[in-house]
Amino acid sequence: MNSEAIPVTPAIDSPAIDSLVISELADFELRLYHGALLAGRLLAGFAPRLGDIPPRAALVSAVNSLIGQAELLHTRIGELRVPREKMGRPSVAAVEQAAELARADDPQRALAWGQALLRGLARLHASARDNCTAETTYHDRRLHERCRVLAEDGLTRFAELGLPAADLGDYLSAPHQAGASVTPTGTVELPLVACPARAYPSWAPRVPAIGGQMPDPDPSKLDDETVVYLLRKGVQIEFIATDVPLRSMADFADLPLGFYTDMNRHAHDEMRHTHLLFSELAAMGVDYKQFPYRDPDLYAAMAGQPLDHRMIVLSRTGEDAAIEVFGNAVPKLRAAGYESVAIMFDHVLADELRHVTYANRWLGHLYDGDDLAVEAATERCLIRHNEIVDEVGLGDYAKREPDHMAFRGRGRPNLELRAMAGFSERDLQRLSAASGGAR
Ligand SMILES: [Fe+2]
Ligand SMILES: [Fe+2]
Incomplete structure (x- = not known):
């Protein structure tokens, strides 16, 4: 065009x-x-x-x-x-x-x-x-x-x-207001209406978050059913992970420009991931519109919460799980003959690492680079998160271990990748100790 x-x-x-x-x-x-x-x-x-x-x-x-x-x-x-x-x-x-x-x-x-x-x-x-x-x-x-x-x-x-035309008025022609910057970027607060729950695709079947049937396949076998399950589970996560950083850009006006460029890139990646998951599902002959979505979902647990809370729940203690999941899954998928899915997840892993880095970077900014303060905030926000999960009715699957660096039963942490994802030396030492000194 x-x-x-x-x-x-x-x-x-x-x-x-x-x-x-x-x-x-x-x-x-x-x-x-x-x-x-x-x-x-x-x-x-x-x-x-x-x-x-x-x-x-x-x-x-x-x-x-x-x-x-x-x-x-x-x-x-x-x-x-x-x-x-x-x-x-x-x-x-x-x-x-x-x-x-x-x-x-x-x-x-x-x-x-x-x-x-x-x-x-x-x-x-x-x-x-x-x-x-x-x-x-x-x-x-x-x-x-x-x-x-x-x-x-x-x-x-x-x-x-096919959207209608819209009048810009003087949006692009009126001169900016000169003078001191009221925020680090000069941008201003927006009076957005609260958005406590996200919209689902109009075609999407839903299951209630509590009691809805979303059975996990047998993790010991890597067949079409398991691969489709992995791709399908990813789709709803990508929706949430697109919405949260974008909404944070709109909700918080007082951060340096790097925050907005990071959150933009984060959300743009997640939208790309959505398309990647859809095309892998299509290549396996599966219609992505047939899968149910949990309603409500994790977006509702982050909406309207402070910025540190959102970044801790979405990225520092959420997307960081993807580091081990994808890191372990990629070679297994390739060995099982799912070559294009393996390559796709390998690229997605590189993006997810960066998303965790963004959260750790901006948590460091909010807490003046004080690792102990970030650790205390992580625990405080996760305790609050678990309360919100009950308030919103998300179900126990959405709850987190408040001591994030404690061993969480997911196998040995990949400390090299976590170091790349911006976890502090103290975080890495605690992770290493919790998993039996594997470092
Ligand atoms: Fe993603
Ligand atoms: Fe991500």
């Missing part, structure tokens, strides 16, 4: 960049940076409200595009000699429009607006690139071309949705 052929309301073109002084150019880039970051966070907040695959995939690609643009613009703004504490904030028009969309709580409307915004950005970046013809604006020409490509990439999954 060529977005330049589609009318954008209102039409927005860039200033004559070649003739701008640096401070004027910085103001233009700041306007786009604040608009992209705020819009990326706003759209991210709607992820748990979208159950079906095409709108979810479009949303995730739009967020990925917008956060990617914000990251490139942020770097350039620093090069244009804008101090980080003087990034200002988004324009009054952008803040009002984002707040209105957040309060409306209508994911289809938010998606239509996101599509209009990406089209507007694709056009604006093309115009900006074409207005950078002088040698002085070499870096800006490259920047706007890279942002234009990202905007076009973000649009590719929207084509099949």
Whole structure:
């Protein structure tokens, strides 16, 4: 799809960049940076409200595009000699429009607006690139071309949705609010409506979380039934693992830019994993729409909780289990002849390691690098998690051992991979001691 052929309301073109002084150019880039970051966070907040695959995939690609643009613009703004504490904030028009969309709580409307915004950005970046013809604006020409490509990439999954046009108002044209940054990135709080439970795909059969029949196959044999079970079990986990980091991006406005780029990449990976699982199931002749989903699921145990709680439950003590599961399963799957599933899980393992690293990194940020404080928070959040599991009605399968580094009956921990996943030296020593000093 060529977005330049589609009318954008209102039409927005860039200033004559070649003739701008640096401070004027910085103001233009700041306007786009604040608009992209705020819009990326706003759209991210709607992820748990979208159950079906095409709108979810479009949303995730739009967020990925917008956060990617914000990251490139942020770097350039620093090069244009804008101090980080003087990034200002988004324009009054952008803040009002984002707040209105957040309060409306209508994911289809938010998606239509996101599509209009990406089209507007694709056009604006093309115009900006074409207005950078002088040698002085070499870096800006490259920047706007890279942002234009990202905007076009973000649009590719929207084509099949058939969304209506949406008016951007002054979102892209109003100047940002100059002055001191109120948050590390200059972004602002969004008045999102609480989302205590996620949406399920419209076609998905459900089973109650407590008492529903989700029998585990015999783990000692690796046959089609077991492999399909592994793939199918992964699908619901990928949904949850997409929604939680995206919703956190929207819910928390006071973190450094690296947090938003990490959470964006995390969610984008999980959406890719969803597609990978679907295609492996299809290759085995299995319809992914036939499998039931537990209702409610783990998303409900994390929704509305503080950020440390979400990262501890989802990643530090949840996705970290994938390290051993996939690490052990990959060679066995290959030996049993499931070559493409083995390769897929090997790549997924690399992603999952990174997701645990993100959680450990940002927990370190929240607790000033104090490993003991992170350990205490882990125990406190897991005790609270087990209470929430009962409150929400998730069933005992969702409960966790509060002393996370204690031996949990899953076999010997892979300390080398856990070190890569950002567990501290103290964590590794405790894990090693708990599993009989295997280090
Ligand atoms: Fe995943
Ligand atoms: Fe993950």
